[in-house]
Each structure stands twice: as structure tokens, then as C-alpha cells.
Amino acid sequence: MEEVFMIITIYLLCMFKIIFGPTMGYAAGLSPLVTVIITVAGMMTTVVIFSFLGEQFREKVLRKYIKPKKVFSRRNRRFVKIWRKYGELGVSFLTPILLSPPGGTLIVMALGGSRRKTIGYMLLWGIVWTTLITYTFYYSGDALRDFLRAAP
Secondary structure (H helix, E strand, C coil), X not given: CHHHHHHXXXXXXXXXXXXXXXXXXXXXXXXXXXXXHHHHHHHHHHHHHHHHHHHHHHHHHHHHHCCCCCCCCHHHHHHHHHHHHHHHHHHHHHCCCXXXXXXXXXXXXXXXXXXXXXXXXHHHHHHHHHHHHHHHHHXXXXXXXXXXXXXX
């Protein structure tokens, strides 16, 4: 029962940031494959929800409680530049490592991205990045822990 609770906790946290999956999966003693599956499932749950409800969320929640910021900020220009050059693929590539699943999905939807492409690309890059991060963490985690223990 305790393992099920841990898996659900990791899944829910991965809905907001994928780094929680590899770190908590390693700490919980889950296998790397199970960790990748849980992490991607959490990320994709958020991507699907925000793909279909993103516009309503933006209209009802964000605009009601958050004051609009400057439209042409340096950060917004970067996103538009990436969008124009790479489209859904570029933003989806950056979402797992730099953005959060809700943030990346909302950006794609706000810039007029296709739901189908967004979900497909997010799945692809979610699997790639999660696998890389998880296996790197799992196989370097022991060495890092040993290094930290040996430090004076």
C-alpha cells in the first residue's frame, strides 16, 4: 500500500515538473523503467488536460487573477522566435527540461498550435528527456552519493 501511495505521489508531482519523477523514483527504490513510465504519464496527463482546457483556463483563471504583463517582453520575444522557427516541435523539445508541462502546453495553445501535434511531440520529447534524465540520475546517483559521503 505504501508503494502505491509513493507512485501516486510521484505521478501527481510529475504533472507539474518532470524532475520529480527521476529524483523521487530513485529515492523510493523504483526501477528506472517504472520511473520513466510514471513520469511520462504524469506529464502527459497535464499536456492532454491543458490541450483541451487551456483556452478556458487562460480566459477564466489567468486573466481574472493575474494582471497582464508587458506583451513584448524579452522572454515573450524568445518564445515567439522559437515558435516561428520550430513550431510545436521546438516548444515541445524545451518543455520537459526548461518549462513545466502546463507552461509549455499553454504556450503552444496560446500561439495557435495543433492539439494533435502538440500531444504527439510532447509525448516524444517527454519520453526522450525523461529516459535520459532518469537513467543518468540512476547511474550517476550512486557515484554522486558516494562522492558526497567521502567529502570532508
